[in-house]
Amino acid sequence: MKSKALTRAAALSVVLIAAATIGSELSAAFKQLLTSIGGHHWIGKSVLSFVFFGLLFFFFSKISDHRFTLKDTGLLIGAVIFSGLAILIFYIMHA
Amino acid sequence: MVNPLIFIHAVCAELGLFAFLWVLVEMLNPTETRIARAQIAAVFGFAFLIFAWIMGGFYYVEIYGLHVKPLITASDAKWVHSIVMEVKEHVFLFLPILATSTAALLYKYDGELIENRDARLSVVLLSGLIFLLGFSIAGMGALISSGYRVALMAGMV
Numbered sequence: 001m002k003s004k005a006l007t008r009a010a011a012l013s014v015v016l017i018a019a020a021t022i023g024s025e026l027s028a029a030f031k032q033l034l035t036s037i038g039g040h041h042w043i044g045k046s047v048l049s050f051v052f053f054g055l056l057f058f059f060f061s062k063i064s065d066h067r068f069t070l071k072d073t074g075l076l077i078g079a080v081i082f083s084g085l086a087i088l089i090f091y092i093m094h095a
Numbered sequence: 096m097v098n099p100l101i102f103i104h105a106v107c108a109e110l111g112l113f114a115f116l117w118v119l120v121e122m123l124n125p126t127e128t129r130i131a132r133a134q135i136a137a138v139f140g141f142a143f144l145i146f147a148w149i150m151g152g153f154y155y156v157e158i159y160g161l162h163v164k165p166l167i168t169a170s171d172a173k174w175v176h177s178i179v180m181e182v183k184e185h186v187f188l189f190l191p192i193l194a195t196s197t198a199a200l201l202y203k204y205d206g207e208l209i210e211n212r213d214a215r216l217s218v219v220l221l222s223g224l225i226f227l228l229g230f231s232i233a234g235m236g237a238l239i240s241s242g243y244r245v246a247l248m249a250g251m252v
């Protein structure tokens with residue numbers, strides 16, 4: 001298992017969750033698409049988050065090298081902070 | 096009366112978060128024995144978070160949306176749903192991914208964690224992030240419960 005691929009897949013999955021969250025509030029059609037996955041848009045996002053994570057890990061495993069450093073973890077932590085704040089600010093402005 | 100699903104969701108999530116705090120403490124000064132304990136704690140932490148996800152998700156979709164959300168959104172505390180609940184339900188989705196990554200790093204590096212500073216610090220930082228993010232989410236859960244009580248006390252039923 002490539003650790004760099006794992007942290008990159010996790011970072012991009014977190015950003016995609018934030019993008020899907022904001023996108024589903026801005027586009028009724030996208031929200032409906034997510035709802036069609038599991039009967040509720042949140043279930044759709046839940047399923048997609050792990051599907052994305054798996055697919056992105058597979059993709060990054062093909063292109064990432066083996067050298068894993070603390071910077072890779074920093075990228076994941078940065079993605080979590082950025083995505084969390086993006087969701088928070090969006091809902092404050094959207095409320 | 097508090098729905099039992101909320102109790103199960105909260106207890107499982109907190110057990111999962113404390114399991115990752117346990118991982119963090121074990122990794123501060125790792126030995127073979129401490130790494131083995133941390134691996135077990137990470138597996139239990141991951142399992143508890145997944146169970147909390149399923150329980151919380153079932154409650155959110157089947158009960159909250161039908162019985163709690165309408166009361167909160169009709170009250171003066173409607174921001175509790177439109178901001179706090181929306182943020183909570185979506186930021187929660189980061190936790191299973193972070194828990195999977197942390198547990199996978201623990202098993203990948205195993206005994207190497209004693210010498211490999213970057214891998215060890217990665218596990219420490221990710222475990223700390225899971226704990227802090229998780230308890231921020233728990234705080235949001237407490238706010239939502241307070242919002243529901245405010246709605247009930249305002250005579251919205």
